[in-house]
Amino acid sequence: MRSLVRAPGFQAAIALTAAVFLSAFFLVPVLRVFRASVYDAAGTSLTLFNYPHVLSNRFFLDALANSLVIAAAAFVFTIVIGVPFAFCIARFPMPGKPLLLALAALPLVLPSFVSAYALVLMFGRAGLVTRELHAAGIPFGSIYGTPGIVVTYVLTLYPYVVLPTVAAFKSVDVSVEEVAQNLGASPMRTFVTVTLPIVLPSILAGALLVFIEAIENFGVPFVLAEDKPILAVETFKLFAGETAINPAAAGVLGMLLVACTAVALLIQRNILGRRYYATSARRAPPLLPVGPGLRLLASGYCWIVTAAALVPFVAVVIISFLQFNGPVLHYQFSLDNFAQLLGRSYRPLANTLMLAAAGAVLATLIGVPIGYLLVRRRSRLTALLDIAATAPFAVAGTVLGIGLVLTYNSGPVILTGTWIIMVIAYAVRKLPFSVRSSAGILHQIDGNLEEASINLGVPPFVTFLRITVPLIVAGIVGGLVLSFVTIASELSSTIVLYSGPWTTMTVAMFQALEGTSAGEAAAAATILIVFTVLPVALVYRLLRRYELSTL
Amino acid sequence: MTSISIENAVRTFGSVRAVDDVSIAIRDAEFFTLLGPSGCGKTTLLRMVAGFCDLESGRILFDAERIDTLPPHRRKTGMVFQNYAIFPHLRVGDNVAYGLRARNVPSAERAERIARALKLIQLQGYEDRWPHQLSGGQLQRVAIARAVVIEPSVLLLDEPLSNLDAKLRVEMRGEIRRLQKTLGITVIYVTHDQDEALSMSDRIAVMRAGRVEQLGEPAAIYGAPESPFVAKFVGATNLFEGVVTGRVGDQIDVAIAGGALRVHDARAQAGDRVEISVRPEAIRLLVAGEAAPAGWITLSGTLSGVEYLGAVTRLYVRMFEGAPPLQVAVASAPAGGGEISMAYDPARAVVWTKDR
Numbered sequence: 001m002r003s004l005v006r007a008p009g010f011q012a013a014i015a016l017t018a019a020v021f022l023s024a025f026f027l028v029p030v031l032r033v034f035r036a037s038v039y040d041a042a043g044t045s046l047t048l049f050n051y052p053h054v055l056s057n058r059f060f061l062d063a064l065a066n067s068l069v070i071a072a073a074a075f076v077f078t079i080v081i082g083v084p085f086a087f088c089i090a091r092f093p094m095p096g097k098p099l100l101l102a103l104a105a106l107p108l109v110l111p112s113f114v115s116a117y118a119l120v121l122m123f124g125r126a127g128l129v130t131r132e133l134h135a136a137g138i139p140f141g142s143i144y145g146t147p148g149i150v151v152t153y154v155l156t157l158y159p160y161v162v163l164p165t166v167a168a169f170k171s172v173d174v175s176v177e178e179v180a181q182n183l184g185a186s187p188m189r190t191f192v193t194v195t196l197p198i199v200l201p202s203i204l205a206g207a208l209l210v211f212i213e214a215i216e217n218f219g220v221p222f223v224l225a226e227d228k229p230i231l232a233v234e235t236f237k238l239f240a241g242e243t244a245i246n247p248a249a250a251g252v253l254g255m256l257l258v259a260c261t262a263v264a265l266l267i268q269r270n271i272l273g274r275r276y277y278a279t280s281a282r283r284a285p286p287l288l289p290v291g292p293g294l295r296l297l298a299s300g301y302c303w304i305v306t307a308a309a310l311v312p313f314v315a316v317v318i319i320s321f322l323q324f325n326g327p328v329l330h331y332q333f334s335l336d337n338f339a340q341l342l343g344r345s346y347r348p349l350a351n352t353l354m355l356a357a358a359g360a361v362l363a364t365l366i367g368v369p370i371g372y373l374l375v376r377r378r379s380r381l382t383a384l385l386d387i388a389a390t391a392p393f394a395v396a397g398t399v400l401g402i403g404l405v406l407t408y409n410s411g412p413v414i415l416t417g418t419w420i421i422m423v424i425a426y427a428v429r430k431l432p433f434s435v436r437s438s439a440g441i442l443h444q445i446d447g448n449l450e451e452a453s454i455n456l457g458v459p460p461f462v463t464f465l466r467i468t469v470p471l472i473v474a475g476i477v478g479g480l481v482l483s484f485v486t487i488a489s490e491l492s493s494t495i496v497l498y499s500g501p502w503t504t505m506t507v508a509m510f511q512a513l514e515g516t517s518a519g520e521a522a523a524a525a526t527i528l529i530v531f532t533v534l535p536v537a538l539v540y541r542l543l544r545r546y547e548l549s550t551l
Numbered sequence: 552m553t554s555i556s557i558e559n560a561v562r563t564f565g566s567v568r569a570v571d572d573v574s575i576a577i578r579d580a581e582f583f584t585l586l587g588p589s590g591c592g593k594t595t596l597l598r599m600v601a602g603f604c605d606l607e608s609g610r611i612l613f614d615a616e617r618i619d620t621l622p623p624h625r626r627k628t629g630m631v632f633q634n635y636a637i638f639p640h641l642r643v644g645d646n647v648a649y650g651l652r653a654r655n656v657p658s659a660e661r662a663e664r665i666a667r668a669l670k671l672i673q674l675q676g677y678e679d680r681w682p683h684q685l686s687g688g689q690l691q692r693v694a695i696a697r698a699v700v701i702e703p704s705v706l707l708l709d710e711p712l713s714n715l716d717a718k719l720r721v722e723m724r725g726e727i728r729r730l731q732k733t734l735g736i737t738v739i740y741v742t743h744d745q746d747e748a749l750s751m752s753d754r755i756a757v758m759r760a761g762r763v764e765q766l767g768e769p770a771a772i773y774g775a776p777e778s779p780f781v782a783k784f785v786g787a788t789n790l791f792e793g794v795v796t797g798r799v800g801d802q803i804d805v806a807i808a809g810g811a812l813r814v815h816d817a818r819a820q821a822g823d824r825v826e827i828s829v830r831p832e833a834i835r836l837l838v839a840g841e842a843a844p845a846g847w848i849t850l851s852g853t854l855s856g857v858e859y860l861g862a863v864t865r866l867y868v869r870m871f872e873g874a875p876p877l878q879v880a881v882a883s884a885p886a887g888g889g890e891i892s893m894a895y896d897p898a899r900a901v902v903w904t905k906d907r
Contacts, residue, residue, distance in 0.1 A: 457650050458650075471639070
């Protein structure tokens with residue numbers, strides 16, 4: 001709607017809101033972390049000594065190296081697993097595809113640290129499977145450290161590769177493949193020389209999201225790393241741990257985190273920006289005429305991968321209904337775990353629902369108008385807005401949390417310890433998703449529809465309400481729900497920002513983990529799973545798959 | 552009811568002058584076509600009239616009222632978009648009713664006007680259909696009904712037929728023209744299709760690079776193109792470049808690459824550089840021994856290609872070494888081929904003198 005976005009007041013209001021919100025709650029906090037990194041431990045005098053000091057420390061250097069190695073491994077293995085998966089879904093005849101795709105996307109909204117915890121419950125030192133294996137005399141190594149973390153990342157993040165790659169395989173114009181074969185290329189050669197190059201940007205873009213998530217994730221290494229230093233965890237410990245608090249070193253590690261994720265995000269945006277040739281399919285390629293053997297193989301592969309990713313969650317749910325005696329598990333149905341967890345207080349559950357709802361609504365209220373502006377009005381200002389609204393994705397939740405605490409624990413506005421600061425952190429973290437998904441929805445709505453309405457005599461703002469809103473409302477609601485469920489299982493900024501009365505379900509689970517009440521942790525995880533799967537299942541029809549891939 | 556004056560309209564996009572100082576006066580109840588290749592500025596100009604594109608300078612008037620300063624929703628134009636822009640979440644009836652509701656037309660009158668509009672486009676009874684149940688041609692009609700039902704001062708059509716198949720396109724041409732006559736409405740029609748422009752329009756403005764190259768009635772645009780660009784863009788033609796070598800009465804002799812032509816021209820002098828257009832249908836094939844009509848000039852060449860087009864056949868004749876083959880339109884291809892002789896009417900050639 002040119003007239004509305006052209007109206008100076010409308011554009012200015014959106015830009016101003018976004019600018020104020022992002023400066024106050026994103027830019028300034030990140031700069032505060034940076035500031036902490038260039039002041040001495042006492043926080044009084046400027047120094048550049050922190051960086052060489054931290055980087056010459058073997059332990060911190062290991063943390064950086066471990067994080068990068070793990071993220072790189074996740075990057076590679078999600079591609080190895082995800083691309084064949086996507087190809088099978090896009091090109092093979094296979095029963096139950098919609099269900100398969102829905103289940104395959106599910107790990108994106110489920111809390112990944114629950115999967116990590118399930119791994120511990122089953123294969124950990126005192127894990128169910130470990131004990132059985134030992135009892136049978138079969139040796140079994142440790143899943144702690146790099147292997148367990150990589151496995152968890154691959155199982156929970158592979159949909160980031162699958163979803164965009166399926167879309168890309170489907171959007172290859174069939175005629176370019178036909179022309180390759182017409183020119184004498186075999187099907188295999190066609191795939192390698194034509195199809196793969198066309199879908200490669202989508203694969204890489206998805207895998208870079210995996211890389212970013214793997215770098216910034218806090219919960220999974222917290223559960224599985226044990227003694228292995230991991231960047232996101234060490235940053236948190238240096239800032240808010242029980243011992244050896246060192247804001248300067250935390251600042252340096254935080255900046256390293258931001259540097260890693262920012263570089264990955266820049267590369268990702270660059271790749272996406274050049275994906276101009278994969279978007280307009282005249283005719284989608286047909287399913288390959290494969291024999292029953294190959295079909296069975298493809299089907300089996302997809303279902304096994306999907307199941308492997310979901311088994312940990314199912315296991316946690318089952319375990320949560322079993323009887324625990326301290327850390328020891330009995331195979332007996334019981335609701336004790338839930339009784340203990342909720343008996344103490346319903347607050348964490350109520351907090352999670354309330355804070356996640358508030359965060360999701362705030363992100364949507366700020367994000368949708370920005371998305372609208374980006375699609376309908378291209379200018380230098382909106383290009384800047386685009387960058388600013390995407391930037392929070394490049395900043396780990398831990399770093400944002402630390403920055404918010406540093407900024408708002410003193411001075412004119414004190415927010416530390418309140419629920420407001422948590423809602424703000426959630427809104428900032430979900431803003432990129434909200435902007436992207438609403439822009440994606442609006443992209444599909446022909447701008448001519450709005451012009452046709454205005455041309456028929458309906459003023460711009462009324463046109464927005466009568467034409468635009470009805471067409472986008474389903475997608476917006478879907479996006480809102482996705483924001484809600486992912487905030488509900490958010491941990492990396494929550495763990496920094498929560499205070500006693502505002503304990504969330506994720507925090508309750510972590511407290512139970514750190515103690516010895518494995519049963520309560522499992523119960524908390526089950527509750528989180530229920531409050532994730534249920535809303536998503538309810539609005540699944542409103543969601544389009546690529547929205548999941550831009551979480 | 553409404554005449555339109557576009558006065559010195561200018562619009563630049565980046566460094567491109569999309570509309571470069573265009574002035575056009577469109578008469579009341581005229582079917583006026585903006586014709587040109589893509590990127591010539593015709594759609595930008597149309598969107599200026601609708602209000603979706605600002606003028607950097609210049610102005611637009613409907614009758615005596617200046618409208619380029621009005622917001623688009625108050626301009627009383629009915630626009631038909633290239634992709635129809637039918638609201639997908641509203642039924643056909645509600646799509647057509649949309650503009651009437653915006654004008655608070657009472658519901659009884661509204662229903663009656665919708666029915667009348669749908670009848671006009673031969674979709675009576677389609678009120679309750681959903682857009683996705685309609686074919687491209689039907690959506691096109693709904694878009695037209697939606698635009699005309701509000702009784703706009705001006706109807707704006709932006710390449711409305713380009714998404715239809717060839718047969719339907721020809722049908723719709725006639726229908727749109729009939730509708731315009733019935734309603735007596737002023738129409739601005741944008742197209743890149745010369746056949747559409749020639750068959751439908753009262754007058755045509757041929758545009759090129761943001762400027763009006765020629766403005767006139769279809770017969771003048773085709774028969775007396777004012778520039779080689781217009782001759783080439785509207786219909787097939789044979790273009791020659793050459794230098795005038797002499798004058799014989801009201802005719803000139805022109806040396807062209809590999810040969811010479813004689814054509815009618817009143818102005819050119821010896822030594823002038825000229826361009827000449829000879830339409831394929833201005834050339835006639837001579838059967839063996841047949842004399843050329845009085846005043847016509849004979850040519851000969853070698854048949855190098857035959858293109859069967861149904862109603863006519865187009866021949867390609869190589870006349871001069873190195874020059875592109877001459878296009879000739881004939882009723883049927885000559886038997887045999889090889890050397891053929893032709894004649895053309897020097898009065899039907901068009902000559903432009905290049906800047907000296």
